[in-house]
Amino acid sequence: MKITKKIVANRLLEYVNRSISLAELVNWAEDVVCNTDYDEKDFELIKSLVSHIGLADVKQFGLTWDDCYEYLSLLGYKVRITVSPVPA
16 A cells, blocks of 8 residues: 555544554554555655654654644645534
8 A cells, every 4th residue: 555645644633633642653654664655746755754753752753733733734734623612
């Protein structure tokens, strides 16, 4: 399977929305770096972002909200936050 910008964006969104943990995101990125083909059209961008995500569990690198925002923007997405109250 080729990794596309959309796939990377979806994984970041899963992490931001707490559908997956940081450890799961990092494991996915580490697997992708070692074992996957990238969409040739966006090879450099995808490889760079996935490589950074793969290091997010190292304290010196981490993965902040600003990082996620920037990565999603680079992937071609406009980031907007919508919140709603939790029913009591």
